[in-house]
Amino acid sequence: MVIPREDLLNITMNLTEQEKIYLGGFVDGDGCINAQIVRRKDYLLKFQIRVTVSFYQKTKRHWFIKWVHKKLKYGSIRKRNDGMSEYNIVGNHAVKKVVNELQPYIRIKQPQVRLVLEIIEKLPEAKDPLTFVALCERVDLFERLNDSKKRVITSETVRSELGID
Incomplete structure (x- = not known):
């Protein structure tokens, strides 16, 4: 089921404290x-910065990925051919909302949390080639x-194709 873009803004996750702790650890x-x-x-600068939060689990526990999807409400799940199930949340608004909700409970991946939130925050300002390439340099840190x-x-690919020295 695809959720219309305008409805994405109104999604509430209603996670308990215990669920937030568990999902942060996940x-x-x-x-x-x-x-x-x-x-x-189709983009003016020929490139897009895409942000994602993903969860992985063996397909024999696909029910668990479905439970996480039901809780977080964003994104999509799929069964891969290698025996793994994958749940992906893609897009600035959805990733920001999920990451902000789980940030206090994420320990090991705090550098990724801070960096993805910084990139999401700066994306609206990255309309000109120089600013966009500078943001792509931040993406390279991942x-x-x-x-x-x-x-x-x-960022070097983008720099080169946009003709920036």
């Missing part, structure tokens, strides 16, 4: 907070924080 253990640069031909192996598009 993010630390089997979750990921990330920002990445993706190509977008490569080290998350031990990324597949990251292909970096």
